[in-house]
Amino acid sequence: AQKVTQAQTEISVVEKEDVTLDCVYETRDTTYYLFWYKQPPSGELVFLIRRNSFDEQNEISGRYSWNFQKSTSSFNFTITASQVVDSAVYFCALSEAYNTNAGKSTFGDGTTLTVKP
Amino acid sequence: DAGVIQSPRHEVTEMGQEVTLRCKPISGHNSLFWYRQTMMRGLELLIYFNNNVPIDDSGMPEDRFSAKMPNASFSTLKIQPSEPRDSAVYFCASSPLADRGTEAFFGQGTRLTVV
Numbered sequence: 001a002q003k004v005t006q007a008q009t010e011i012s013v014v015e016k017e018d019v020t021l022d023c024v025y026e027t028r029d030t031t032y033y034l035f036w037y038k039q040p041p042s043g044e045l046v047f048l049i050r051r052n053s054f055d056e057q058n059e060i061s062g063r064y065s066w067n068f069q070k071s072t073s074s075f076n077f078t079i080t081a082s083q084v085v086d087s088a089v090y091f092c093a094l095s096e097a098y099n100t101n102a103g104k105s106t107f108g109d110g111t112t113l114t115v116k117p
Numbered sequence: 118d119a120g121v122i123q124s125p126r127h128e129v130t131e132m133g134q135e136v137t138l139r140c141k142p143i144s145g146h147n148s149l150f151w152y153r154q155t156m157m158r159g160l161e162l163l164i165y166f167n168n169n170v171p172i173d174d175s176g177m178p179e180d181r182f183s184a185k186m187p188n189a190s191f192s193t194l195k196i197q198p199s200e201p202r203d204s205a206v207y208f209c210a211s212s213p214l215a216d217r218g219t220e221a222f223f224g225q226g227t228r229l230t231v232v
Contacts, residue, residue, distance in 0.1 A: 050218060050219075
């Protein structure tokens with residue numbers, strides 16, 4: 001069975017601080033996909049990034065960066081120089097590729113990030 | 118592209134009533150998902166369709182819940198009879214090729230309150 005753990009329930013930082021959101025996953029598949037989604041106060045879920053299990057390159061997009069480490073089954077998300085608009089709930093998700101769960105994403109419980117001015 | 122469209126955005130109903138939530142996926146997407154979000158249980162996958170066929174409904178809480186996808190552009194989630202514990206935000210999402218790892222595109226959700 002697949003499982004995603006986001007141990008940090010809530011994080012509060014002051015604007016311009018860097019913050020890292022942790023994500024640890026469990027899967028028996030050798031081919032799988034990892035995602036991060038953002039849910040701002042308005043409620044919609046917005047896709048941020050996708051990674052497949054064969055691509056361990058870290059990625060940077062503006063102030064966002066992602067660190068994927070298969071050895072520790074982690075896919076952590078860092079926001080550099082946080083801003084108030086980053087305040088949201090962030091979800092990590094896992095989707096397996098080659099079994100009956102193919103295409104079905106399991107979400108973590110989410111981390112609520114509050115960025116204070 | 119209009120994105121995934123859900124209706125209604127808000128629904129308040131009395132216990133025992135039938136509730137129908139509607140979803141129009143993004144055109145061309147083959148996979149459709151219904152999720153439920155609550156404070157207690159987080160985001161739960163209720164049911165997943167591929168090419169209009171239900172693939173996995175193991176997340177449907179009980180027989181009071183049913184979902185259909187009569188064609189590629191429309192899906193419904195029905196609760197009959199509704200109960201206060203069904204109060205939640207229900208999200209519909211679609212994906213072009215979910216089993217190839219493409220991301221899901223979510224609708225804005227339907228906030229259901231059962232009183």
